[in-house]
Amino acid sequence: MALLIKNGEIVTADKQYKADLLVEGETITAIGEGLTAPEGTRVIDASGKYVFPGFIDPHVHVYLPFMGTFAKDTHTTASQAALIGGTTTYIEMLVPSQSEPLREGWERWTGLAGGHSACDYTFHLGVTRWDDETEATLRELVAQGMKSFKVFLAYKGAFGIDDHALYQTLKLARELGVIVTAHCENADLVAELQRKLLAEGRTGPEWHEPSRPEGVEAEGTAHFAAFLEMTGAEGYVVHLSNLRALEAALEARGRGVNLHIEVVIPHLLLDKTCAERPGVEGAKYVMSPPLRDRRNQAPLWDALARGDIDTVATDHCPFDLSQKAMGEGDFTRIPNGIPAIEDRVNLLYTYGVKRGELSLTRFVDAASTRAAKLFGLYPRKGTIEVGSDADLVIYDPAYRGHISAATSHMNNDYSGFEGWEIEGRPDVVTVRGEVAVEGGQFVGDPGRGQLLRR
Numbered sequence: 001m002a003l004l005i006k007n008g009e010i011v012t013a014d015k016q017y018k019a020d021l022l023v024e025g026e027t028i029t030a031i032g033e034g035l036t037a038p039e040g041t042r043v044i045d046a047s048g049k050y051v052f053p054g055f056i057d058p059h060v061h062v063y064l065p066f067m068g069t070f071a072k073d074t075h076t077t078a079s080q081a082a083l084i085g086g087t088t089t090y091i092e093m094l095v096p097s098q099s100e101p102l103r104e105g106w107e108r109w110t111g112l113a114g115g116h117s118a119c120d121y122t123f124h125l126g127v128t129r130w131d132d133e134t135e136a137t138l139r140e141l142v143a144q145g146m147k148s149f150k151v152f153l154a155y156k157g158a159f160g161i162d163d164h165a166l167y168q169t170l171k172l173a174r175e176l177g178v179i180v181t182a183h184c185e186n187a188d189l190v191a192e193l194q195r196k197l198l199a200e201g202r203t204g205p206e207w208h209e210p211s212r213p214e215g216v217e218a219e220g221t222a223h224f225a226a227f228l229e230m231t232g233a234e235g236y237v238v239h240l241s242n243l244r245a246l247e248a249a250l251e252a253r254g255r256g257v258n259l260h261i262e263v264v265i266p267h268l269l270l271d272k273t274c275a276e277r278p279g280v281e282g283a284k285y286v287m288s289p290p291l292r293d294r295r296n297q298a299p300l301w302d303a304l305a306r307g308d309i310d311t312v313a314t315d316h317c318p319f320d321l322s323q324k325a326m327g328e329g330d331f332t333r334i335p336n337g338i339p340a341i342e343d344r345v346n347l348l349y350t351y352g353v354k355r356g357e358l359s360l361t362r363f364v365d366a367a368s369t370r371a372a373k374l375f376g377l378y379p380r381k382g383t384i385e386v387g388s389d390a391d392l393v394i395y396d397p398a399y400r401g402h403i404s405a406a407t408s409h410m411n412n413d414y415s416g417f418e419g420w421e422i423e424g425r426p427d428v429v430t431v432r433g434e435v436a437v438e439g440g441q442f443v444g445d446p447g448r449g450q451l452l453r454r
Contacts, residue, residue: 003433004037008046008394012053012383013365021051023390026432031386042435044428046394052364053384054088054119054362054391054429055345058371058377059181059262061237062092066158067335069326072318072411075116078341079449081409082443086345086426088119088391088436089381089452091371093150095126095159098242102127102137110451117449118442119431120391122180122375124150130165135172142176145453147376148236149173153220154185154288163227170233179260179374180228181236184220184245185289191368194332208331209272209290217243217289222241225252225259232260236374239315241267242296246303260374263300264315265344266291268394269351272417283324284414286334301357304366310374312348312366314340318412330334339412343403346422349351349395354423376454390433397424409442 005022010019010031020035021028037043043395062078064071073081082090092113102125113121125141127134127149138149151169152159161169173180192212196201202210221237225248228235240261264378266287270293274285286292303309317337327334340420348367352358358366372382380389401422405415429437436444 002037002041003390003430004035004041004250005046005051005392005394006035006043008049008051010051011364012362013361013379016341016360016398021384021392023430026390028386028388028390031384037190038294038452039324044394048398049427050360050395050397051384052086052393052395053382054367054393055086056371056377056382057082057090057314057316057341057344058311058375059264059315060092061315061317061337063109064317067326067333069319069323069335071337072320074411075113075179076118076446077409077411078316079117079119079121080446081342083119083429083431083436083444084409084426084440084442085342086393086395086429087341088429088431089377089394090121090341091375092121092123093126094123095150096128096305097158098129098307100169101252102134106137106141106331110418114451118436118444118446119449120452121449122146122452122454124148125363126150126159127161127165127169128152130161130168131238138172139176142178147178147454149178149180149361149364151180153188153224154183154190156187158445166227167231170227170231174233175229179234179236181238182224183239184217184224184237186216186219186223189216189219190226198330198332203329203331204278205286205331205334206276208275208286208334211420212288212290214242214244214292218248220253221245221248225249225257228259229257236260236262237319238262238438239264239267239289239313240309242292243299246299250308257409259308262311262313263304263309264313265340265347266338266416268297268300268312269347271297274416277326279328280321283327283334284321285338285416286324286331286336287317287338288336305358305362307362310366310370312344314344316341320413339410340416340417342408342410343417346425347417350423370429377452388433390430392430393426394428395424396427399423399425
């Protein structure tokens with residue numbers, strides 16, 4: 001069925017204007033004023049609302065075995081929550097353990113997602129070890145359209161790689177034209193600080209941040225940049241959290257390193273005092289890199305507004321309260337992560353656009369368009385153009401509400417943003433021309449999502 005969206009204000013990364021949109025099949029077929037459509041076309045009046053391209057979350061964990069447990073979402077719950085929050089495409093981190101061959105990891109992750117995601121998805125291929133099998137599998141999957149890798153310079157013994165593997169991964173990425181995303185910390189420094197703090201009896205969640213201080217992240221960022229410089233590869237720092245790490249990334253970029261920067265919504269809005277609450281209340285907010293001193297937030301917002309920080313993601317990684325309690329008496333055993341895939345767009349709009357930190361066009365760029373460009377999805381995704389996929393968000397700026405675990409669609413029993421006000425939400429969301437969300441409720445096909453070859 002065709003779809004005609006009338007009277008809305010279209011916003012892309014570089015334009016804001018009033019026009020109608022005609023969708024036929026899965027794509028946008030016309031944009032203009034006073035459009036008409038064939039009989040039987042569904043007409044949606046978007047008066048007083050924005051029409052955004054579908055938002056893209058470039059950093060999520062849905063299936064994740066970690067610290068003896070598993071992230072709580074399924075592709076069914078995560079994708080429907082994403083759509084209710086305006087995200088129509090997500091990129092999942094495919095991160096097999098070091099004992100699992102990448103080919104087995106690929107089959108496991110794609111098998112879990114296939115037929116169960118309501119929105120489109122793709123993967124960053126996690127390189128957790130380096131051998132001939134890994135290289136051969138990477139070459140094969142890149143030829144099939146998987147155009148980004150993921151490396152961890154942390155979590156030694158689980159996902160983290162050494163410098164030999166890092167060099168080989170980047171060298172291959174340069175050869176194949178693949179961008180490499182990286183978790184940038186110094187794993188050895190973290191391990192030493194963890195041992196020291198635990199030996200001193202400092203075991204609560206408030207000691208997680210001191211075990212991974214800002215300098216550890218800055219060193220990891222500079223380390224990654226140095227390897228990019230030596231290999232000529234293109235890199236992307238995930239979840240950068242503080243000014244020192246930002247300065248290291250921008251200094252590298254200034255000398256010609258091909259490096260992009262992501263920030264995640266928790267680091268823009270929450271600070272380390274959240275994790276300093278006693279017991280499981282603090283454990284809720286344990287993530288890596290940790291929440292930082294609030295003084296870092298203004299420089300991050302400024303860099304985001306300038307475009308020095310490219311994208312806003314979530315690092316969505318939901319563990320429930322019973323899982324967080326596994327770290328009672330030892331902060332190193334608290335599963336790292338926070339649920340956020342449903343809330344990113346509304347929080348960024350409310351506390352970015354409405355508070356004057358971001359323009360509407362930069363909001364769209366940071367939450368959709370630039371990720372599409374970096375990860376090989378543009379202009380199919382990330383914009384509103386004739387021929388683009390009809391992934392559209394009709395956004396109601398007049399909506400007022402608040403965030404709560406009680407009303408969340410993520411499979412988790414707490415929210416890190418409990419009680420936070422939101423000013424605006426998606427009213428209608430489409431996935432390749434099919435309505436998936438109306439009035440804040442999922443109404444779509446739970447298996448519509450496709451694996452995106454890039």
